[in-house]
Amino acid sequence: MTLQRRDVVQALLADRGGLLVVAGLGSTAWDCTAAGDSALTFPMWGAMGSAAMTGLGLALAQPERRVLVITGDGEMLMGLGSLATIGVQQPANLSVVVVDNERYGETGMQATHTAQGVDLAAMARAAGFASGVLVRDGAQLAAVCRSVQQDAGPHFAQIKVAAQKVPLVLPPRDGALLKSRFREALLGKSAALQ
Numbered sequence: 001m002t003l004q005r006r007d008v009v010q011a012l013l014a015d016r017g018g019l020l021v022v023a024g025l026g027s028t029a030w031d032c033t034a035a036g037d038s039a040l041t042f043p044m045w046g047a048m049g050s051a052a053m054t055g056l057g058l059a060l061a062q063p064e065r066r067v068l069v070i071t072g073d074g075e076m077l078m079g080l081g082s083l084a085t086i087g088v089q090q091p092a093n094l095s096v097v098v099v100d101n102e103r104y105g106e107t108g109m110q111a112t113h114t115a116q117g118v119d120l121a122a123m124a125r126a127a128g129f130a131s132g133v134l135v136r137d138g139a140q141l142a143a144v145c146r147s148v149q150q151d152a153g154p155h156f157a158q159i160k161v162a163a164q165k166v167p168l169v170l171p172p173r174d175g176a177l178l179k180s181r182f183r184e185a186l187l188g189k190s191a192a193l194q
């Protein structure tokens with residue numbers, strides 16, 4: 001049975017512990033909020049194509065923490081060069097998960113290149129990621145959830161999900177607030193003020 005996007009993101013974030021999460025703009029940010037708003041989730045709200053690079057910066061700055069980027073196929077396609085940079089930098093604590101509905105959901109469900117067979121996981125492997133997997137079922141998803149938390153990366157997963165419209169569950173909209181609460185939750189109150 002086809003995976004459902006909200007179930008996928010719920011599974012990725014269920015036992016997140018201290019995981020730092022960057023959510024791509026649009027649907028994946030709503031999915032993360034639906035799984036539970038968290039100060040340690042940074043939703044992009046824009047900057048299409050930048051989610052993986054933001055995750056890389058965070059992973060390099062916080063090598064003791066696990067970092068997970070959850071983004072859409074359209075967003076990832078806009079920032080493909082980031083796969084090469086991550087492959088070169090080799091952050092062992094970074095995972096990039098693409099929730100692949102083969103559509104630009106927010107702008108009207110136009111088909112993306114993954115609907116024509118573009119294999120993002122193979123691109124990530126070719127770029128030098130430690131793993132790059134295409135996921136279609138619950139057992140494969142469970143393996144990704146384990147890798148995100150435990151295995152040396154960088155990891156990449158392209159998770160095929162149904163192309164469905166789901167209710168909006170919006171995170172806070174104020175960028176300054178999102179930045180401050182993320183920094184405070186990560187660094188503590190006084191360090192976050194520096």
Ligand SMILES: Cc1ncc(C[n+]2csc(CCOP(=O)(O)OP(=O)(O)O)c2C)c(N)n1
Pocket residue numbers: 024025026027028046047048071072073074075076099101103104105106107112
């Ligand atoms: C540079 C830029 N181009 C276009 C948009 C408009 N836009 C916002 S979300 C989106 C679609 C995102 O698609 P995808 O990442 O696949 O997410 P999903 O299908 O899960 O919503 C587009 C085209 C934008 N915000 N920025």
